[in-house]
Structure formats: structure tokens, C-alpha cells
Amino acid sequence: MSLKSRLQQSNILVAPGVYDGLTASLAAAAGFETLYLSGAAVSYTRLGRPDIGLTAVTEMADTMALIADRTELPVIIDADTGFGNALNAQRTMRLYERAGASALQVEDQTYPKRCGHLADKSLIPADEMAGKVRAMADARSSEDTLIIARTDAIAVEGFQAAIDRADAYLEAGADVLFIEAPQSREQLTEIAQIFAPRVPLLANMVEGGATPITGADDLEEQGYSIVIFPGGIVRAIGRTAVEYYESLRQNGSNRPFADKMFDFNGLNDVIGTADMLAKGVAYDRNDS
Numbered sequence: 001m002s003l004k005s006r007l008q009q010s011n012i013l014v015a016p017g018v019y020d021g022l023t024a025s026l027a028a029a030a031g032f033e034t035l036y037l038s039g040a041a042v043s044y045t046r047l048g049r050p051d052i053g054l055t056a057v058t059e060m061a062d063t064m065a066l067i068a069d070r071t072e073l074p075v076i077i078d079a080d081t082g083f084g085n086a087l088n089a090q091r092t093m094r095l096y097e098r099a100g101a102s103a104l105q106v107e108d109q110t111y112p113k114r115c116g117h118l119a120d121k122s123l124i125p126a127d128e129m130a131g132k133v134r135a136m137a138d139a140r141s142s143e144d145t146l147i148i149a150r151t152d153a154i155a156v157e158g159f160q161a162a163i164d165r166a167d168a169y170l171e172a173g174a175d176v177l178f179i180e181a182p183q184s185r186e187q188l189t190e191i192a193q194i195f196a197p198r199v200p201l202l203a204n205m206v207e208g209g210a211t212p213i214t215g216a217d218d219l220e221e222q223g224y225s226i227v228i229f230p231g232g233i234v235r236a237i238g239r240t241a242v243e244y245y246e247s248l249r250q251n252g253s254n255r256p257f258a259d260k261m262f263d264f265n266g267l268n269d270v271i272g273t274a275d276m277l278a279k280g281v282a283y284d285r286n287d288s
């Protein structure tokens with residue numbers, strides 16, 4: 001089912017963060033319907049760097065293509081600022097669409113951007129961002145490719161400015177609104193009261209970020225249509241990696257960590273090695 005059709009349903013869509021073929025396939029196997037290709041997660045993992053606009057559009061598009069090769073699930077992809085002005089955003093739309101994205105999330109920060117939960121963000125004028133949304137809509141090859149307009153205004157210009165900006169982006173043709181980093185439950189609720197009757201709304205749950213962690217059921221009741229958990233997988237894997245390397249360095253052996261990790265067969269099971277090898281053999285014999 002396309003993401004656009006899925007958003008017609010009233011139950012909330014929970015989209016976990018992924019950043020490569022492995023995380024995409026594991027999230028798909030866990031039963032999620034849609035994935036969120038997080039710019040933060042790509043920066044954390046491929047670059048080993050913070051989410052401050054260092055990642056290139058081509059690195060994101062390559063990652064999108066790898067994920068589309070590994071799973072058929074719809075993917076919402078982080079387009080950051082569109083990687084420049086309206087013309088850059090159009091190119092981003094074309095590259096991401098060709099790589100297999102179902103929805104692009106674009107935000108109104110200046111370039112280079114920073115994670116919505118970091119301090120000292122700055123914004124482009126609302127009109128310029130509205131133009132960027134229109135430019136992306138003009139560049140898409142399919143109306144099924146959704147534009148998720150994000151405003152980072154709460155921390156910069158205040159709550160009311162964020163509402164006004166979101167209104168302008170909706171007017172410009174956004175399919176989904178994402179008001180980044182509400183600072184309280186009251187703000188989360190007010191956003192839903194204002195926008196949920198008119199447009200699908202996305203909520204972002206960042207462990208330790210500016211927004212109180214709220215579960216999917218609760219957000220659904222408030223009227224949200226999508227909730228993303230973008231960088232959580234890197235925080236989970238990152239912590240395990242720290243413990244694994246520490247244990248290996250201290251012990252000079254992988255045995256002490258063995259019960260906290262897959263062994264050779266365990267990992268092959270989750271990535272489907274046996275099935276894939278069997279398919280290859282069948283093709284070799286030409287009896288598939």
C-alpha cells in the first residue's frame with residue numbers, strides 16, 4: 001500500500017529510524033509498515049559525526065537506494081533543508097524519488113542545518129520556505145511522493161510563529177506537517193488541535209530531546225498520523241558497540257560478550273542467508 005493511501009487510515013503510523021540495508025531489513029522483519037531514513041542516523045553512523053548538515057545529498061540518495069533494494073516498504077526520507085535553495089530542493093526531490101522514496105521531509109532552517117533538538121538553530125524566511133515547498137511539489141514526478149514540511153520555529157521564534165509558518169507551508173502545498181520539538185505535552189496537544197482536522201501531522205520522539213516522550217497510542221488519540229523514532233536505533237546499537245569494544249579490549253576475547261550478541265548463524269538467520277543461497281543454487285541449476 002502506498003504511504004499516501006496508508007495515511008487515509010485513522011490509526012497512527014509508527015516509523016522507526018533506519019540508516020542502511022541491515023536496519024531496514026530488521027525493522028521490516030519486526031513488522032513495521034513504513035521506515036524513516038533519518039539524516040541524523042546516517043550522519044551518526046556513516047560519518048561518525050553529529051547531525052549538523054555535514055551529510056551530502058548523494059550520500060542520502062545512495063542510502064535510500066540501498067534500502068529500496070532491500071525492502072519494499074515505503075520510506076520517509078529526511079531531506080534536511082533540501083540541501084540549499086529551492087533549486088537544490090528540486091534536485092533533492094528528483095534524486096530521492098529515483099532512489100525510491102515515498103515521502104520527503106524538508107525543514108525551514110538555514111544551511112547548514114542542525115538537529116532540531118540542538119540549541120542555536122536559525123531559520124530562513126517563511127516565504128522562502130513556502131517557495132521551497134512549491135518548488136519541490138513542481139519537481140516531483142508523482143503526486144504520491146509526499147512532502148512533509150517541518151518548521152523548527154518553536155525554539156527560534158516561539159510557538160505562535162511555528163503555527164503561522166506551518167500554516168504557510170500547508171498553503172504552499174505540504175502534504176504533511178511536522179512541527180519540530182514541541183517543549184511540553186500542552187504544545188503537542190495544541191498543535192494537534194489546530195492542525196489534525198486539516199492535514200496529517202507527524203510527531204518526532206527523540207530520546208533525551210526537547211519533547212516529552214509520548215507513546216504512539218497517546219499521540220494517535222491526540223490526532224497525530226505519523227510518529228517517527230529517528231535516531232533511537234543508533235543510540236541502542238551505539239551503546240552495545242561501546243560495551244562490545246570495551247569487553248573485547250579488556251579481555252582479548254569475544255567469549256565474555258557472547259550472550260549479548262548474535263553468533264555467526266544467528267546473524268545469518270536474521271539476514272536470510274540460507275534462503276538467498278538456496279535461490280542462487282536454484283538459478284545455477286536453472287530449476288527455479
Ligand SMILES: C[C@](O)(C(=O)O)[C@H](CC(=O)O)C(=O)O
Pocket residue numbers: 037038039040041051078114115116117204206230231
Ligand atoms: C528527525 C531528524 O531530523 C533526523 O535526522 O532523523 C533529527 C532526529 C535526531 O537528531 O535524533 C531531528 O532533527 O529531530
